[in-house]
Amino acid sequence: MSDQQPPQQASxxxxxxxxKHPFADWPTIKxxxxxxxxxxxxxxxxxxxxxxxSISGRVHGREPDCRSICIRKVFPHEVRNVIAFKxxxxxxxxxxxxxxxxxxxxxxxxxxxxxxxxxxxxxDDERPTAQSKPTTKFWxxxxxxxxxxxxxAARDKMNMMQLDLQKQQKYSNxxxxxxxxxxxxxxxxxxxxxxxxxxxxxxxxxxxxxxADIERAxxxxxxxxxxxxxxxxxINKLLAPSYRVLSIFRESVTxxxxxxxxxxxxxxxxxxxxxxxxxxxxxQTYERWKNKDAADEDDGKKGST
Numbered sequence: 001m002s003d004q005q006p007p008q009q010a011s012x013x014x015x016x017x018x019x020k021h022p023f024a025d026w027p028t029i030k031x032x033x034x035x036x037x038x039x040x041x042x043x044x045x046x047x048x049x050x051x052x053x054s055i056s057g058r059v060h061g062r063e064p065d066c067r068s069i070c071i072r073k074v075f076p077h078e079v080r081n082v083i084a085f086k087x088x089x090x091x092x093x094x095x096x097x098x099x100x101x102x103x104x105x106x107x108x109x110x111x112x113x114x115x116x117x118x119x120x121x122x123x124d125d126e127r128p129t130a131q132s133k134p135t136t137k138f139w140x141x142x143x144x145x146x147x148x149x150x151x152x153a154a155r156d157k158m159n160m161m162q163l164d165l166q167k168q169q170k171y172s173n174x175x176x177x178x179x180x181x182x183x184x185x186x187x188x189x190x191x192x193x194x195x196x197x198x199x200x201x202x203x204x205x206x207x208x209x210x211x212a213d214i215e216r217a218x219x220x221x222x223x224x225x226x227x228x229x230x231x232x233x234x235i236n237k238l239l240a241p242s243y244r245v246l247s248i249f250r251e252s253v254t255x256x257x258x259x260x261x262x263x264x265x266x267x268x269x270x271x272x273x274x275x276x277x278x279x280x281x282x283x284q285t286y287e288r289w290k291n292k293d294a295a296d297e298d299d300g301k302k303g304s305t
Contacts, residue, residue, distance in 0.1 A: 045072045049154045068154040070146040099139045099165040105221035107134040115227030148219035
């Protein structure tokens with residue numbers, strides 16, 4: 001009959017069932033290694049944004065008062081070529097990629113307490129030297145702290161969280177071009193040039209809307225731990241006059257000048273000159289005090305008449 005199978009095929013199926021793994025029906029645990037490098041699921045940035053609004057601000061339609069705080073970890077494959085990732089376009093001989101920090105992370109925009117060196121463009125020296133000009137800072141491996149003020153700063157940060165360092169640099173360059181184009185647009189308005197089209201590049205209305213918000217964004221980016229100025233350097237500057245006085249006093253003691261001065265003072269004290277000097281001082285003070293009272297009485301009589 002057609003329902004019956006050949007004896008050879010039935011024996012093969014029986015052998016396959018016998019060869020089944022003894023623990024095949026048992027619950028098992030599978031260990032999966034997550035991908036590393038640029039495809040790793042690890043979190044590299046944490047952000048908190050909080051906003052507040054007042055009653056008068058809501059009535060007048062003012063921007064909410066927003067604060068943003070972020071912690072960013074830069075992994076090795078983001079700033080240098082590693083074995084599993086060698087796609088940085090601009091890297092030095094050692095494989096380190098040079099991606100400059102955004103404007104809020106450069107030394108010219110950092111406070112001095114955090115290692116910043118503000119640009120002294122208003123100083124008397126119009127020729128900046130290589131030492132006075134701040135150097136460009138680049139992204140490095142490690143932790144970064146970012147803080148921003150305003151709704152626009154939080155929105156820009158969220159946009160940057162979608163991009164890697166290379167794309168962030170391209171995005172920053174594009175925004176800088178928009179700033180330059182906006183300045184050219186303003187200059188053209190002062191000169192009376194056509195304000196609708198600036199060199200055939202972009203309408204002025206688009207430039208205004210894209211760059212006006214950038215100027216309102218205020219943020220700060222520092223590498224952890226920050227490059228703090230040496231503490232002892234500030235203390236030494238504060239105590240420099242005291243060090244100078246103590247050094248002069250020590251030299252006078254070691255040279256014998258203080259001993260000679262003490263001897264002269266003791267010799268003078270044995271004579272009557274100190275007592276004569278004290279008597280003259282008290283007598284002159286009494287005469288000045290008596291003449292002052294007489295002058296006040298004369299002024300009082302003149303005022304009464």
